[in-house]
Amino acid sequence: MRHPSPLSATSAGPPSSRTLVVVAHPDLASSRITARLAEAVSDLAHVTVHELGPAYRDGLFDVAREQQLLRDHDRIVWQFPWYWYSVPTVLKAWIDQVLTYGFAYGSSGSALRGKTLQLVTSTGGPEESYASVDPTSRFTMTQLLAPLDATARLIGMRLAEPLVLHGARTMSDENLAMHAKRYRELLGSTRRTD
Numbered sequence: 001m002r003h004p005s006p007l008s009a010t011s012a013g014p015p016s017s018r019t020l021v022v023v024a025h026p027d028l029a030s031s032r033i034t035a036r037l038a039e040a041v042s043d044l045a046h047v048t049v050h051e052l053g054p055a056y057r058d059g060l061f062d063v064a065r066e067q068q069l070l071r072d073h074d075r076i077v078w079q080f081p082w083y084w085y086s087v088p089t090v091l092k093a094w095i096d097q098v099l100t101y102g103f104a105y106g107s108s109g110s111a112l113r114g115k116t117l118q119l120v121t122s123t124g125g126p127e128e129s130y131a132s133v134d135p136t137s138r139f140t141m142t143q144l145l146a147p148l149d150a151t152a153r154l155i156g157m158r159l160a161e162p163l164v165l166h167g168a169r170t171m172s173d174e175n176l177a178m179h180a181k182r183y184r185e186l187l188g189s190t191r192r193t194d
Helices: 033-041 063-071 089-098 146-154 173-188
Strands: 019-023 047-051 075-081 116-122 163-165
Touching: 019 033, 033 047, 033 075, 033 116, 033 173, 063 089, 116 146, 163 173
Parallel strands: 019 047, 019 075, 075 116, 116 163
Antiparallel strands: none
């Protein structure tokens, strides 16, 4: 998989078409789903794929570098597997360290205002497991994603319709390829997704 240098990524079209894909997986090398999806969009000229694992050293991110990446792009994608009804630890740490007061929110924190946030996630269970009638989960994906929706609102970002791949544990190669194509088409568009 080709990973352009996040600070020197190429751009196609106007600056508003630049997309940053923040890939959050605890072990991307052993991932089938997350790695395949990241690979599917990594060669798009206006897309920067940024893996959080290599950027996370001793429990810390280079906050200035991460914030500059966010400034340089207008559509931000958080791509991650759905873990215990939440985001993986590395993405939560990134949110805590990077989306700071004075940068992302607060009276002078407007760096992300007006940008689009796109959530791309995969679940181990089938879609039926995320229906309000399911006795196990009781909640829909829309309800479960509410904290991320609230985060987007707080920092002034427009939340695009999430792209959710259900049943990742039993996903056939053919279905995974179709989903990767759909993801590529979504990010291949330079139009706004809100």
